[in-house]
Amino acid sequence: MSAPEDSDRLVQGTSNDAAISRESAARLGYIADPFIQHFVRHPQRRAPLINRGTFTRFQGVQKTLRQFLRYTSQNQQQHQTQNQVVILGSGLDTSYFLLAKDNIRAKRYFEIDFAEINAKKAATIYKKPDMRRLLPADTKVAAGGCELHSEEYCLLSGDLRLFAQDIVPRLLEHGFDTSAPTLFVSECVLIYLDPQHSDSIIDWITESVANAAILTYEQILPSDRFGQMMIENLRARGLELRGLMAYPSLESTRDRFLSRGWVSAAAIDLSDYHKKAIPQSELSRLARIEFLDEWEEFSLLAKHYAFTLAHTTHSKSFASIKLI
Numbered sequence: 531m532s533a534p535e536d537s538d539r540l541v542q543g544t545s546n547d548a549a550i551s552r553e554s555a556a557r558l559g560y561i562a563d564p565f566i567q568h569f570v571r572h573p574q575r576r577a578p579l580i581n582r583g584t585f586t587r588f589q590g591v592q593k594t595l596r597q598f599l600r601y602t603s604q605n606q607q608q609h610q611t612q613n614q615v616v617i618l619g620s621g622l623d624t625s626y627f628l629l630a631k632d633n634i635r636a637k638r639y640f641e642i643d644f645a646e647i648n649a650k651k652a653a654t655i656y657k658k659p660d661m662r663r664l665l666p667a668d669t670k671v672a673a674g675g676c677e678l679h680s681e682e683y684c685l686l687s688g689d690l691r692l693f694a695q696d697i698v699p700r701l702l703e704h705g706f707d708t709s710a711p712t713l714f715v716s717e718c719v720l721i722y723l724d725p726q727h728s729d730s731i732i733d734w735i736t737e738s739v740a741n742a743a744i745l746t747y748e749q750i751l752p753s754d755r756f757g758q759m760m761i762e763n764l765r766a767r768g769l770e771l772r773g774l775m776a777y778p779s780l781e782s783t784r785d786r787f788l789s790r791g792w793v794s795a796a797a798i799d800l801s802d803y804h805k806k807a808i809p810q811s812e813l814s815r816l817a818r819i820e821f822l823d824e825w826e827e828f829s830l831l832a833k834h835y836a837f838t839l840a841h842t843t844h845s846k847s848f849a850s851i852k853l854i
């Protein structure tokens with residue numbers, strides 16, 4: 531059994547794995563992300579089925595972010611837009627810059643991760659002119675290089691296990707508005723926390739943010755052969771999917787929100803998302819990039835990842851945000 535600080539370090543390392551996969555998909559042309567290359571020192575070409583999975587995951591997250599920002603902005607034309615995005619465990623995610631490049635901005639956009647990861651992220655953003663020029667003009671480096679602060683974009687360092695005690699006061703200090711429409715995103719993050727910690731983040735949102743949506747993308751199905759192999763492979767690297775047994779299926783990830791008073795929740799696995807949400811024109815484009823003949827393997831792998839989208843509000847603009 532590794533010491534707690536060792537296991538934190540190993541979990542932090544998963545941000546590099548995510549970046550390597552994303553860089554592989556970007557370099558081959560599956561996805562358009564000109565920024566991810568800046569975070570990957572030793573690029574690796576991933577197998578076709580991993581690239582296809584990365585593409586599908588990327589589509590789901592980017593589409594939801596863009597839908598949320600579009601619908602919540604349209605709804606507030608008369609007033610100034612107040613929408614907020616909070617990326618939990620943001621790692622080396624480049625979404626803020628992809629949106630800014632297309633001139634899509636939230637009123638406030640927060641990214642939260644451990645200081646060790648954020649130090650690397652902030653330094654890279656400052657070193658790369660194509661990223662730095664997209665930062666708001668009032669951006670300041672803070673916390674010894676581990677944070678970036680501006681009115682619109684904040685990269686904050688902290689431990690999500692101390693959400694109510696530590697992260698929430700920092701969010702509020704930097705302008706988080708509990709009455710504003712807010713999208714929370716967890717892309718392979720809550721699954722690494724003990725359910726008591728991830729549930730307490732969700733409970734805080736339920737109680738405190740009246741107009742909230744959350745998109746999670748996490749592993750499911752621990753009990754079949756592939757699920758066991760997935761757990762064993764991660765365990766061999768000292769990584770534990772702590773939330774997997776508590777929320778092992780599509781139904782349980784959805785009911786997690788409904789049982790806590792969220793007004794709507796829907797879940798879909800990556801295999802079905804690939805079948806139902808990716809247009810034929812995109813599938814033809816992908817087929818020209820790289821031949822994928824391991825459809826059974828892809829489907830098996832993709833059945834073990836799920837998107838869940840839930841809302842705390844009946845508001846029309848939130849109801850328009852859909853996974854498929």
Ligand SMILES: C[S@@+](CC[C@H](N)C(=O)[O-])C[C@H]1O[C@@H](n2cnc3c(N)ncnc32)[C@H](O)[C@@H]1O
Nearest residue numbers: 542544545548619620621643644689690717718
């Ligand atoms: C698999 S990576 C995903 C990163 C990013 N969401 C993405 O999809 O590229 C998991 C991230 O969650 C962060 N994380 C895990 N537990 C955390 C905690 N207790 N506090 C802050 N960040 C945490 C890790 O540091 C890591 O960056």
